[in-house]
Amino acid sequence: MNQHLNYLLALHYAPRVGSQTLLSLSSQFKNLEELFQASNSQLKFLKLEEETIAWIKNPNWSCIEKELEWLGEKNHHLVTFNDPNYPQFLKEISSPPFLFFASGNVDILNNPAIAVVGSRNPTSSGLELADYFAQELAAKDFAIISGMALGIDGAAHRGALKAKGKTVAVLGSGLKNIYPASHQKLFGSILENDGTVISEFPLDTPPLKQNFPMRNRVISGLSLGVLIIEASLKSGSLITAKYALNQNREVFAVPGSIRNPLSTGPHYLIQQGAKLVTCIEDILEEINPALLASSLPIKKIIPAKSEEKLDLDHRKLLNCIEYELTAIDQLIERSGLTAEKVTAILITLELEGYIQTAMNGYSRV
Template sequence: MPDPAYRACSPAELEARLRLHRLPGLGPQRFHALLQAFGSASAALSAPASAWGSLGLPGVSAEARRSHEVREGAAAALAWLERRDQHLLMWDDPTYPALLAEVDSAPPLLFVAGNPALLEKPQLAIIGSRRASRPALDTAGAFSRHLARGGFVITSGLALGVDGAAHQAALDVGGQTIGVLGTGLQKFYPQRHRALAAAMIEQGSAVVSEFPLDAGPVAGNFPRRNRIISGLSLGVLVVEASLASGSLITARLAAEQGREVYAIPGSIHHPGSKGCHQLIRDGALLVENVEQIVETLQGWQRLPSVEGGEAAGSQHVLEDLLLAAPQTSEALANSSGWPLPRVLAALTELEVAGRVCNEAGRWFARPA
């Protein structure tokens, strides 16, 4: 049976919307323009090509609406929706996420694998580099775990690097997470995260896409999906990003949408820190721990305190220094003012506890 989210829509209208959704050259704004002009997708499909042309729509869209490929694609989507944990949310349904509905060019259709109710829950996005450093992955995981424990849904793009670390960390503590794809749900990308996506769905989280189910990876679609990541979320945390990173696109969109933007600072010598530093110069909030995020979100209780050094912001002076930038033990002695033997002893204890690690002679903080 069709999902309750679209039972109010007649079978003919649902099929018509799925056909419109597949038309070339018909993005969200043109989709909405058609429904506004003709009152329904069914009426739009039946309208003469001249009426489409009067709306400024490309001829290729009007010509493709009756094609076999478009009809078959819509039929395949209807069959997909009959299966367990596979849903469709439409922009004019009451079940459509309210925050996303406020966004310019809100997706007219959202395919959801997993739990669609999560899209209405308070979310925070955690994003960053696909080629993230080990400290950045640890930091993303630490923030994700604490925010997920505090009741936030963790939203990201299921990309390699920071995105994957954030999704996995939320699952690890029994939290909930949403992955927003830049492909159709049947053409999952990247393949290396297929198992992660399956685990998300199985454990009550969700994977979503605005694209037709069989849409493959197209470079321009990944920046386009970023407005959904930010649009669903109360705020966006950028963990590590170069100046050319797509994460900066998401952060810019978040600011335009009136969302909070948070950035974690890093070493001035690390290229992956430059994007975060630029965001901070542009007005993003510099954050070092989860509490600094929660305090900016009015109406949310403070997260439970975490014992045993589990907080994303370290309570140890050496960890605080290493969170700012990786350092050698000698540099730590200079910056902390401690004798080197004391520094080495403390680092040994922290390493045994899994809170720091040493790579190529430099020490890195590993937030829990």
């Protein structure tokens, strides 16, 4: 049995351990068994949280056994940052996942790809557009990346499958906890058609709200560009667009009726410099083979606003966030706000450029 894998999975499962901590500890301990045999004082010297230390001293090995059993099944993979098949584009972002689980064909993760994202509650026109653009892009041999959510995401995956193309779903839950449950059939269709579904979270992780912004950075990180179809100004799709710009990816937006509230997100992005898209050629003229070998131009989108414009609760929570990572439960405790309120405010603060997210918390920009 691969002892290194056992300890790596145990560390990944530990509370308060995100990608940056995994990367740091894996660099310091080539043999992770030494970390798990370290004394409490040695672990405290590494500036690990008490919960993390408690887990390292007494891991729940039954959880790890279940993950090992899953990995033993056909077409189930664990891809780590140092693996040769780790997606090169994803490796280049500022906070790549140190590892992720994958079900399906991991080879396509290095294919030229376009992300297609948008509202969970789109209009029928929005669904048709997502299907159309995904089909056309897949027919041009681009993999279609999305989040397998209801609405635009699901339509994008299905459009790629109609064109007999490749598609990748990036989840905000674990791969043994498919969300939404109504997309179990879509999950199966993606795998049956040589696609893949990935997640950086432990296999049984529920779809927690704080997971989705982290998921979004992976969607954009795997892609040459991100296409937004129907989204409100508070949509997570705009967070994906912000990540795309920070990662030097292209951002595309499909305009819509000024009477449609779901046009406000794409129109805002277009006003800020995103490429207005009405046909497949608008994307193809920006995305070409040369982009695979060079950095994409940086465009300034979604500028940060003055803190004076924030309301009391937003400023209160922002003042609780440090330049070092701060966990969401610490923010709830410090602010005295409800978990639901904190989650909603965090999305707004990230969208407006005040904060950024990582695997195990938030930090000021």
